Amino acid sequence: MAGAAEVTLFWQEGIQRSSLFDGKKVRSRFVDELIWEEEKQRKALLVSGQPPLTVTPCPVRPMPRERRGLLQTPPLRQRMKTVLEAGLSPTRLDTYLTCPLRFAFAYLCRLHPLEEVNEGDDPAAVGQLIHQVLQETYAPYLDRTVHVGDISPDQLGARFVAALEASPLRHQLPPDSYFMLELAGSLRLRRYLERQPETMHIVALERCLRAHVDRRERTYVLRGTLDRIDRRKGALHVLDYKTGGIVRPKATIWEDTDFWQRMELWTPRSATCNGAELLAETAEHLPSVQLPCYLLLCSQAKLGPVRDAAWVHLRENGEEIFLLGEDMEEMLRDAVLSIRIPALLGFIIQHMETTEEFSPRAGQHCGWCPYTTLCLQ
Ligand code: SF4
Secondary structure (H helix, E strand, O other), X not given: OOOOOOOOOOOOOOOOOOOOOOOOOOOOHHHHHHHHHHHHHHOOOOOOOOOOOOOOOOOOOOOOOOEOOEEOOHHHHHHHHHHHHHOEOHHHHHHHHHOHHHHHHHHHOOOOOOOOOOOOOOHHHHHHHHHHHHHHHHHHHOOOEEEOOOOOHHHHHHHHHHHHHHOOHHHHOOHHHHHHHHHHXXXXXXXXXXXXXXXXXXXXXXXXXXXXXXXXXXXXXXEEEEEEEEEEOOEEEEEEEEOOOOOOOOOOHHHOHHHHHHHHHOOOOOOOOOHHHHHHHHHHHOOOOHHHHHHHHXXXXXXXXXXXXXXXXXXXXXXXXXXXXXXXOHHHHHXXXXXXXXXXXXXXXXXXXXXXXXXXXXXXXXXHOOOHHHHEO
């Protein structure tokens, strides 16, 4: 420096921490001394931002990231063929509806989510346990009529506590979660029992069914396991035990004639109706096709006239939330069961089979998607 004609010194100021430059975040005493000498000479304090103390701006921005889709290449098309031949489950259809890219990662690329040690609650295992308890409770009543009072709340609560004690959850859950679950689980099952109808005939429990979906000279296979089928007032009602959240469809969706017409008329080469847009609209209005799938599976099983399907909201008060509801006009109900549901499922499957690209559909669901780092590039 002593021999230089001009010297520029750089230092960082006003920075608390930086992983990039873990050096000093204040100027050195050497620089302070130089400044002090200069100030003495000028008889004035030097101000940051004015020569000779200039500021070098260094804006740092994150690298821009965007979600990218996956083209349906010949290997993916081949894998899709295998997936379709094996039969689609409601879960797979829901995954596609929620995000086609997630479906491709999970079922075509077969990328398994990272396995991690679960140190908190385990909602999936709790759900399985409740399913098991209800299945065992109703098993003796299969093909029989259950009257209110046949199953006592105490009996159901005690069965849950015994099943919980025997399950691996006893060792997996943190103690506070375990005791909370013991209390909350039996309480919710009691509440569920209070909301069950006076009489119902148990037609099937944990029944695996297959059905076909016809669409434009193609036939697709659908398969699924129904938690319970009841006969109530002479008609079949499918019940799905839900221990997680429920996203209800738009209230007027079944009456929206224009929407259903577009669904029925859509073809992969349709010039007037964009398949990706229609899929997104469907996902917005009808976020899950699980109950429509169950209705179709049940209809084709020829167990009797089918009327409705419901989620049993076990996470809350055991209320039965019906897909179509008692107030629906009979003509509309018939149209939904025989035309609209097959059209809905046929559209989704045909879109999946013929799409050129599995596009990302970002939303709240990305928060619990295991592929979020893959689609953000
Ligand atoms: S993070 Fe979101 S957009 Fe990306 S694959 Fe998952 S669900 Fe789709």
